[in-house]
Each structure stands twice: as structure tokens, then as C-alpha cells.
Amino acid sequence: MIERKWIEQLISMALQEDLGERGDLTSSAILDGKEQGKAKIVARQEGILAGVEICRLVFNQVDSSVESQVLKNDGQFLSDGEVVLQLQGSLKSLLMAERTALNFLAHLSGIATLTHQFVEAIRGFPVKLLDTRKTTPGWRMLEKYAVKVGGGTNHRMGLYDMILIKENHIRSVGGINTAVQKCRDHLRREGITARIEIEVTSLDELKEALALTVDQIMLDNMSVSEIRQAVAVTSGRVPLEASGTITLENIREIAATGVDFISVGKITHSAPAFDFSMLVE
Incomplete structure (x- = not known):
């Protein structure tokens, strides 16, 4: 609300x-x-x-x-x-x-x-369309409201309600394992409950992330073939989110790989x- x-x-x-x-x-x-x-x-x-x-x-x-x-x-x-x-x-x-x-x-x-068009494109598959933080400054709440009206699902609202460990975070501390442990230590120290998601860019990184038992893994800019392999390797252990270069032309093929979520920045930043x-x- x-x-x-x-x-x-x-x-x-x-x-x-x-x-x-x-x-x-x-x-x-x-x-x-x-x-x-x-x-x-x-x-x-x-x-x-x-x-x-x-x-x-x-x-x-x-x-x-x-x-x-x-x-x-x-x-x-x-x-x-x-x-x-x-x-x-x-x-x-x-x-x-x-x-x-x-x-x-x-x-x-x-x-x-535009959100409705993307949702219709993946109809029939058990996958949810997510938005991103790529929003107009000052308009985020309204734009994410519009996504929900169009049938999409809101990802995190901001930096404050979920941990998403991205490539630059991992580079800053030298590895996925260290980044996840630091996040868990911080949540425990501050008494905060929040989900942890990791962004990975390769199958090797995916395997490393799977060993850490996080809440969700983002497959960033992977090919359809790589996404399909990632789904097979994960075997339902952790929800997977496909992200990067998603279009109305390729989203149905990505949905068919078996991922749980597909995030699309375009629905807010380029509608x-x-x-x-x-x-x-």
C-alpha cells in the first residue's frame, strides 16, 4: 500500500x-x-x-x-x-x-x-516475472505498483529489504564464500531477518553458490543453453532467477528452461x- x-x-x-x-x-x-x-x-x-x-x-x-x-x-x-x-x-x-x-x-x-505483454508471453510456464530497481528516481513505489497491476511480481523494493550479492560485491571481498559469510554475520549482529540472493555469471560460480545454501540465485546474462544447464545442476535445491537481455522475443524460450523467476528491467525503465x-x- x-x-x-x-x-x-x-x-x-x-x-x-x-x-x-x-x-x-x-x-x-x-x-x-x-x-x-x-x-x-x-x-x-x-x-x-x-x-x-x-x-x-x-x-x-x-x-x-x-x-x-x-x-x-x-x-x-x-x-x-x-x-x-x-x-x-x-x-x-x-x-x-x-x-x-x-x-x-x-x-x-x-x-x-508492457508488464502484461511479458506476463502473457510466459503464460503456461510456472515462472514469475520480476521487476528490478531500474526505476525513475522518486517514482519507485508507483512504478512497482504499476508492475503489479500488469500482473508482474515485485523484486526487492530497495537495498534495505533484501541482500543481493552482486559481482562487484564479490570482487570487493575476493570471493562468493567470503561475501555470503560477511552478510550472514551482519544480519546476525544487527538482529535483521532478510533473504540472501547471489548473482552468478557462470556454472562454476553457480556450483560454488549452491554449496552455501542461500535463498535464491540469479543467473546473470547467461545464454539459454547455460540457463538450461544451471537448472539441471541445481535440481530444484534453490530458486533460480534469470536476468539480463530479456526481451519479448526470447522470454518464452527462457521460461521453458525451468527457472523460477525472470527479472526484466525494461518494464520500468523503458516502457x-x-x-x-x-x-x-
Whole structure:
């Protein structure tokens, strides 16, 4: 659950970025603020909706008197031309909030839509699609929310809720064994409970990691053939996560290897914006 206070702070920063100190010069010049009207937000493509309540909050933060009616909820499939949200209130307020509201809606729906495409590509296999920490600064909670809306599963939220020993950590201390032991000692010393995952880049590293009885092993940038061998060597002893250069074109082949998880950074860092328009009626 994302705290409303945190979302409102993010919206406030976004509006300040757009309005600056002078506000909306165009709308202020054309409208005196007394004009009332209606508007609707319309989908211009097919996909999965995410962020409609946040969109509403943008309009209400600009003007609390703006009334809105949600016609589609997060997670629902949208067709081209479908109306998502109806609005009524000051036309000046509606126009001031328009771009910021659409930016939130377009970005989050874009993530949900791309996530859904990846999830559909691996349908039928007992594997989960994971996101990563490759997120827009300040937007992580929202972007990971959109991943869940699209049918994906959240990996760790940050550095604070799971140990993931990566290549640079291993190089820093001279080996996998030392890195894992140091992490276990730290958790014990601090009284912290957290899962431990190790990133490996070869079958030799995998065999070394398997001897350490960790919670999960990431197979980083391995070929499909190597992943298949890794699954055979592991034989179900530890959950395996495939990561690196995953695309819609190759994800199904990777899912067929028998891994438990596939992590894809693209669903948050490169999702195309969903096309929405606001039309004044």
C-alpha cells in the first residue's frame, strides 16, 4: 500500500515543476477562472490501465472543487477510444492539471501494459516475472505498483529489504564464500531477518553458490543453453532467477528452461508511455 501523503508530495513537486511561480500563463490569459465545464480522459490505444486514482488526485490538488467519475479501474483492459475518467469543474483548473495528470496516467499505464505483454508471453510456464530497481528516481513505489497491476511480481523494493550479492560485491571481498559469510554475520549482529540472493555469471560460480545454501540465485546474462544447464545442476535445491537481455522475443524460450523467476528491467525503465487525451466537452 502506497501512502497517500507520499503520493501527494510527488504530485505537488510535479505541479510546481509545471506551473512555476507564474502558473499557467495561457489559461490565465484566456480564462478568468469563472468558466465551468466538463472534460473526459480517453484512451488512444489498447492496454492496461494504471494510476487512475493518482490522476484524480492531481486534479483535486489543483482545485478541490473539481468533481470526477472513474469509469475504468486499474488493472482493466482498455480499448482505443474508451473513456477512463469524466471531470467537471473550473475549466482553468482542468487545463492547469491536464498535462501533469496525463503524465502520471500515461507512464504508469505504459508500465502496466508492457508488464502484461511479458506476463502473457510466459503464460503456461510456472515462472514469475520480476521487476528490478531500474526505476525513475522518486517514482519507485508507483512504478512497482504499476508492475503489479500488469500482473508482474515485485523484486526487492530497495537495498534495505533484501541482500543481493552482486559481482562487484564479490570482487570487493575476493570471493562468493567470503561475501555470503560477511552478510550472514551482519544480519546476525544487527538482529535483521532478510533473504540472501547471489548473482552468478557462470556454472562454476553457480556450483560454488549452491554449496552455501542461500535463498535464491540469479543467473546473470547467461545464454539459454547455460540457463538450461544451471537448472539441471541445481535440481530444484534453490530458486533460480534469470536476468539480463530479456526481451519479448526470447522470454518464452527462457521460461521453458525451468527457472523460477525472470527479472526484466525494461518494464520500468523503458516502457513506452500509454497514449491518453483529455477532451473538453
